[in-house]
Every structure is written in C-alpha cells, then in structure tokens.
Amino acid sequence: MNISRYLLAAGLALGLTVPATAQVSSIATPPQGSVWNTMSSVIAGQARESSNLRMVVQPYGGNAQMMQALNEGIAEFALNDVNDAISAVAGSGEYSAALPNLRAVARINPFPVGLYVKESSGMTKVADLAGKSVPSGWDGFPIARSHITAILAAGGLTWDDVKQVPVPELIRGSDDMASGRVDSAFFAVGGPKVAEIDASVGGVRFLAVEANDENLAKIQAVRPAFYFSEIAPAPARVGVEEPTMFVTWDNVLLAGSHVPDEQVKSFLAVIFDNVEAIGTAYPPLRALNVETAYKSYPGLEYHPGAVAFFEERGIKQSK
Template identity: 55%
Template sequence: MKRTVLTALAGLSLTLGANLASAQMLSFASPPQGSVWNTMSTAMANVARSEQNINALVQPFSGNRAMMDAVDQGMAEFAINDVNDVIVAVRGEEDYNDRQRKNLRVALRISPQPIGIFVREDSGIDSIADLKGKKVAGGWNAFPLGRPHMAAMLATGGLGWDDVDQVPVPDLIRAADALSSGRLDATYFAVGGPKVAEVDASVGGVKFLPVASDDTANAAMAKIRPAFYYSVVNPAPHYAGVEKPIEMVTWDNVLVVGANVSDEQVYQMVAAVLENKEKLIELFPGFRNLTVDTPHKSYPSLEYHPGAVRYFKEKGLWQE
C-alpha cells in the first residue's frame, strides 16, 4: 500500500512539474510600443502562444542596453536586436564597456532591417548631405544605439556630428514626436515602423532620404558600424515615406536569448517563428522578409543557443 501511494505521489509530482514547466512565462524585452521591434516581438509572442502553447509576453524597456542587460541577467528570455549591438554587448565595448554580456546567445537570424533618416516631405531636404546645419536628433540617452546608427548614416553623406545642429532626444519614439512637432528637421527609424506612419499622417507626409553607397561612403560607414550593409527598398503599403525604390542602410535583426534558457524552450520558440511565417505576416507585414531558409548565419564573437542549433540541424538549415 505504501509503495502504491508513493508511486502515485511520484506520478503526481512529475505531472505537476510538467504543468509548471509548460506554464512558465517567457518574456520578450523590447523597446516601447510603436517601435518595429516591439511590434515584431508582440507578433512572435502571439504566435508562440497560439501555435506552440508557449506562455509569452512582451516587456517594454527604455532602450537596447536595458534590453540586453535584461536578457543577460535572466530578467527576460528573448529580445530582438541589431546584430551589431549584440556583438559589442558580448565584447563589452562601446555602450557596454563596463562589462561583457557573456550570457547572450543568438536564437535565429530574423530578417534584414533597412533603416533611414526621414524628414517632412515638404522640408526641401532631399539628401543626407542637405542635413548640414539642420536640426538633427542627437543625444539618445535612453536609446544609445541611436547615436552610432545616426552617425553611420550621416557619414554616408560626408557629414559628422559637428556638421549638424544636434537636438537632444531620449529615444526613437520621442524623436519622432519631436519631428512631428517641428523641433527636429530629421531623425531616423526602421522602415515599416508604425510610428513613422503616425508621423506621416500628422504632418501631411514624410520621406526617407537615400544613402550614398559608393566606396567612400561605404568606408565611412564601416568605421562606425562594420556589420551594416546596403539594400534597395521598394514602395509597399506599410512603408510610409518610401515612394520610389531607394538604397538604404541595412542590418540583420536577430532573436537574442539568454544562455540559461532551456534548450527545449528555445527549440520551441524557433519552431514557432520559422513555421508560422504567414501568421506572422498577418500580424506585421514586415515579416515578409523573415529568413526562413537562412536563419543561421555566422557572426563574429556570437554563439548560437544549443536549442536553436538542434532545430537548424534537424531541418537542414545549419550552415557550417
């Protein structure tokens, strides 16, 4: 009798443990609402819940450093970020020079992400070189990623910070608000960001500025952000500010995960993203660029999480 009771209790304990494991909440660290990464994170969390029964939510943070610290320290499990920023975080360089964020791993390469400096359509500004002496978003205290991004794009037009009138802004959303109110002539955003569409509607139209991509411009950009590259962006209904094909600075969005997140949880999250592209597109059209065939790409100083590696190898997506 005693053995039967113990066996039953053991079975109950295993069942409760499995239920608790499946009920564990996984969070995405993201920028504030209105940003592309927040929108993408929300879509991923929704698909993870509906398709893989993963309890996932989105937790906004003030900026990229706070996001990476949250994942590194286990306060959040996942985050979407520019691969350039993840590299410097792991190395402990630039904005992360107080220490190395050694617990950051890559779960998958999500998509190429074009970014651009945008202005009011009626501003009379048609190129990055035209920004000389203009009021340009600077500072970026709550979103330090903004400073090298802006600097790299200004460099393609032969400009540095001393060539523009820097107006301090804390982050992307409030910089866009400053453009809308007239405090700024130019700021930047990821193409397809909901906030750009909001500003577009409020001021009667905005436009992204094309970047130069000749050898001189490329060399100037590479000194600031060596993993940036160029891509041509074509007009699309959800691309406010893009009226004709233009060349833009581009990075790879990657899904970052903490080293201590279990292999199975990472495996299931990667599966939820890569196996539900159409559902993700319904939630955010930018997922049309989801790299389902090339989710693994080698990056300097970065490791992939073992759970992601297992998925890629099983599906024939691992590139040696």
Template identity: 80%
Template sequence: MNVFRNAVLAGLFTLAAGAAAQAQVSSISTPPQGSVWNTMASVIAGQARESAGMGLVVQPYGGNAQMMQAVNDGLAEYSLNDVNDVITAVGGTGEYAAALPNLRVIARINPFPIGLYVKESSGMTAVSALAGKSVPSGWDAFPIARSHISAILAAGGLTWDDVKQVPVPELIRGSDDMASGRVDSAFFAVGGPKVAEIDASVGGVRFLTVDANDETLAAIQKVRPAFYFSEVAPAPVRVGVPEPMMFVTWDNVLLAGAHVSDEQVGQLLAAIFDNKDAIAKAYPPLGALNIETAFKEYPGVEYHPGAVAFFKERGVAQSPAE
C-alpha cells in the first residue's frame, strides 16, 4: 500500500511540477506602449500564449538601454531591438558605458524601415527640405534615436548642423511635440501605431524621402554598419507612405538572455514560425517573417544555442552577413 501511495504522490508531484513549469511567466522587454516594438511584442506574446501555452507577457521600459539591461541581468527573458544597437550593447560602445555580454540573438524578425515624418500641410516631401527646419534631438530617454536620425539626415544630404535641434526625451513625446507644432518633424518606424494616431489628429502626415545611392549608403553605414536601404510600398498600415519610397532600414532581431533555457527558446521560435500567418494577420508588418532568412550572421553578437538547435532541426542554414 505504501509503495502504491508513494507512486501516486510521485506522479502528482511530477504533474504539478510540469504544470508550474508550463505556467512560468517570462517577459519581453520593449519601449513604451504605442511603439512598433511594443506592438510586435504584444502580438508575438499573444500567439505564444495561445498556441504554446507559454506564460509570456510584455514589459515596457523607458528606452533601449533599460530594455537591454533587463535582459542582460535576467530581469526579462526576451526583447526586440535593432541589431546595430545589440552589437553596440554587447561591445559596450556608443551609448553603452559597460558591455552587456549576456545578450543572444535568436532570430531575424523583419527589416525595419525608419524615417522622419511631417504634417502633410507642411508641403515638405524630402529630408533635404528640413534644412533650416527643426528636428527632434537630445533623446535622453531613447538615445538610439540619435544615430538613427543622423543616418536619415545623411541620406538626405544633411547633418545636424543644417537643422534646428529641438530636444525631446523619447519616441512618443517626439511625435506629440510634432503634432503640437513644437518641432517640424518627428522620428518613427514605418507602420508605428503612433504615426496613425498623429495622422488622425493633424489631418494627415507623410514620411520624407531620402536619396538612396552608393554615396548615401556609405554615409549611413558610417553611422551604423548594418544600416541599408529598402523600398516600402503603400499599405493601409503604413500611414504616411503615399507611394513606393526608399527608407533607411535595419534588421529587427529577437533576443534572449543567456539565462533562458534552450527549450524555452525553441518553444518560442516554434510558436512564431509555425503560426506566422496568424501573427501577420494580427499585425501586417510581421508578414515579413521568413524562417529561411531568420538565421543570419551578424558581427559581434552570438546566437543562443537554443536558436542554433532550432534552425538546425528545421534544416535552415545560417546566411552570411551582408
């Protein structure tokens, strides 16, 4: 009888432990609500909960440095970021005073076009038209924007010395200041929900065009080595893109901390790539998800071993850095 009872108790303990592990809550660190990364993370987390039963939640932070620090220190399991910023964070250069060695890439998610946008009533259509106009600067709570705007200005043949600099603290505030007239332009990613909000509040916005050629490509890659140009076509979710336009672009990557188990990483990647159609339906910019291009080599950063195992199992070879 005691043997039977002990076996039953052991079985119950195993089931309870399994249920607890399944219910374990993990988080994706993001910028504030209204940002593209926050929206993307919310969709990914929702799909992971629905299809894989993962206890995944979105945790907003004030900016990239806080997001990366949280993952590095084990306070968050995952994050979404510009691969250029990840390279900088791991190396402890640029805006990062100390290296964050525990960041691991787990997948290339999509190309991430960015730009400066203005009120449609301004009459401006190109970045070059911002000469003598005001551009958001400072970015104390979102310092990654400094390098991004430097690249956008360079792609329009301008530098910071050619524009009026108006300090803004972070991404959402920058768009609000443009709407109120405090600054002539705002910085955001194409497809950002905040852009649609501003568009509705001011009677129309548009992104400014850049000059995409070999000379400006060299200029933007001096700012960050993994920047490139991509063409973006109009679509309902891409507010402010009235015709096919070229944008400064980076690869958006999903990260995990070194403390996250291989099993958890593989489970999340399976939830994403096995349900990419549902994810794209929830947020169209994620329609660029493609397992065949998701395992891309980048200088200065490592892939999580759980991701390496996942792609090997799916027969996906690593593509070289551009």
C-alpha cells in the first residue's frame, strides 16, 4: 500500500468520512491528549463557529505521519515544531526522504517542553535524573529523541548518564511514568495528559534546566531553532510550581502546497481575528499575535496565501 492510500485509510478508520460534496479541511495532529491535538481542536472549533470553513481534526501516530499527510495532499494543515518541519523539508534527521510540499503558514506560539516526574520523587532539576530512568526509543514518536537529548544536555547530562527505558510514543510514555516503569516522562507544558497524570499520582513536577550560553550552544547543536524561555506558574501549567526555565521551540502552522491561497488566507483570518476567544478556550494560545506570526525560518518556505495575508495586514517578515 503506498503512503497516500495508507494515510487516507488511517483517516477513514478514525471515522472522518464526510459527504463527497462537502469542502472539508483537516488538521493533522498527534493522538488525543497531546497539546497539538488540543490546540488544533480549539482552532478548528473556532473556524466552524466563525466562518464557513469546515474543519476536522485528524489524529495520526506521530510527526512523520502528519508531515507525510500534508506532503501527499491527504491533510491540509498541521501544527508542528518548526525544527521538525525544517528537517522534513530537507529530508534530514528522522526523515529519510525530503517532503518538498510543506509550507509555513504562521508562527503560532512558543512551545516549552520538559521532562516531568512525580512530586514524591523529590527531584527538582534535570541534573537530578543522573542514574535515574528516562524514556527512550520513541519508535512511534521519533521527534522526542532530539528533544530529550537537548533537555538532558541543558541539565548537564547525556544519555549515558541515565537509564534508558524504551517507550513507543507520547501518551504511553506518561502512562509508564505513572505506573512506575520509568522515573520521568516527556511532554509539553500545558498538556492535558500531564494534568491527568498529576491527578492520578498525587502531583507531578517539571524539572528545571540550566539556561546559560554554554547550554544554549548545546541545545542548538541538536536543533538550530531551540531556545530557552522562563515559564511562570498558571492553572493550565500543571507541574510548574515556580518560574522555571525550559527548552523551547516555536510552534508553526503548516499547510500543504496543494491548499488554495484563499483557503489559507481565510484560515489565518479566523485565527488572528479571534485571538481572544481562542486564548480563552485554551490559555497557551493567548500568545497568538499577528505582529510576530510572520517569522522567517531557514529552509522553510511560506505558503503564497500566507504571504498575501500578512502583506495585506501590513506585517513584515521578521528574523
């Protein structure tokens, strides 16, 4: 079965069939419970409410399948780590072949990620994981490999300093931490799964990293668009108990090159004309800002519809 038929079959298996005459756009996401799935669901809901765009959220097993879906024209949009998108277009890293049909649409928000542990562990920083177990493998979610490599580096550790416990994908990794199979789990700040685990184990905590120039060079050697950001406690940021430094990247909205310009422009109008409603529905999306959404990234081309949207709004591309 070729990749197009495989991805189409996956979408149909998820019950996403619609009448042949319906004009439906899909947003490819990781499984339910992930931050991107939640964000996409909020944005798609706003599109259905405030425009004539008919949008569905279509979960896949991981980033590679999401990017393949866009490249093959099976899905229209996706949220992703800009580093992964750059790798996908170039055919580098986890991608054995280039995916030339991916286009940037907009910078959405900064995306802090980390390793988190049970509160009862007593650990507070990544350096405390020396000799402890960390999820590895990630055959179903390979993007996590580079992210955890960077997080460990920012804590002064390498994979050789920890015990590696294979996990297949994001949701399973957190479940394995809750069950005690592994000491730590990887997730994005604000992820619904983190709140679920927090409730089930009596509290969780994200581990802090050391944000300095030396460690910045280390994480950017892993992925060039990584940076550090300080995250303050908030109700939606379960596991963040005081201002904490995190390895961070930019979340970007992507589209396939097959998506019509007007469709891209309409979708961007929905997002940036309804920032308050979207941010109320999911607080991490309060970072949406049209003034900072048109950011250039190495090796990643913008969709012509996005270029036209920002030019019409008087927004110049930033570095």
